[in-house]
Amino acid sequence: MAKSSDWMPGPRTEILAMYHNWISYLTAELRTAWGIPPDQFTELGTLYGNAEALLQKATDEAGRTHVITVECQGAFAALSAKMRFFRDRYFKLPPLTEGDWAGLGFRPRDTHPTPAPPPDGVPAASLSYPGGPHALTAHLGPLAGTRELDPASDYGYAVYLGIMPPGGATLEQAASDKHYLMKPPADGKGLQHYRFTRRRKEKLLFDAEDAGMTAYVCCRYENQKGQAGQWGPVGSAIIP
Known part of the structure; x- marks a missing residue:
């Protein structure tokens, strides 16, 4: 991972x-x-x-x-x-x-020598269908009812992703390079890091063999120094 x-x-x-x-x-x-x-x-x-x-x-x-x-x-x-x-x-x-x-697609370098506070916001991630084959759209934003974000600490989203076959992965599937899930995740700890982004929408592309499986997404805020905050709730959808 x-x-x-x-x-x-x-x-x-x-x-x-x-x-x-x-x-x-x-x-x-x-x-x-x-x-x-x-x-x-x-x-x-x-x-x-x-x-x-x-x-x-x-x-x-x-x-x-x-x-x-x-x-x-x-x-x-x-x-x-x-x-x-x-x-x-x-x-x-x-x-x-x-x-x-x-x-080139890399996370911006930290150009602020002053200490950045660790993230204390809570994000939420949900999934929708953009209309393309084997694709989902992740929607990222602050969890409803939480405080207003601090741009210095809640700088961007670290997005984590996992895929679970119907009924859960076998031991062989779980040990594969895709690390298929054996059970639904409670938070992002069992998911693979997907990418860091500051966008509110991210298109997620999957292999054809993953169609019909369940995708799980979870995120947490990171500041400009890469320090991570707490996990938000897990979102899920069936991969088309």
């Missing part, structure tokens, strides 16, 4: 989406300015293509095999490792600006 301070998404579809965000932002001019060698950029694209192709095979029930499942896990581990390498080696401030940092 990813730590709440980790920037790498948990779901595979979100890892692929982050790659696409990077590629659309990383112009040839920026790659040169930031010292990204062409062969490293090409290797990142190759690892992405391999992971995407294997994910399509792994989510096809007719053609999925144990070998494909294992190969898919390895492909995403390799892609994630290369993306972490890119962030650690090439994404430095400077030469990146704060705008570049946000454009």
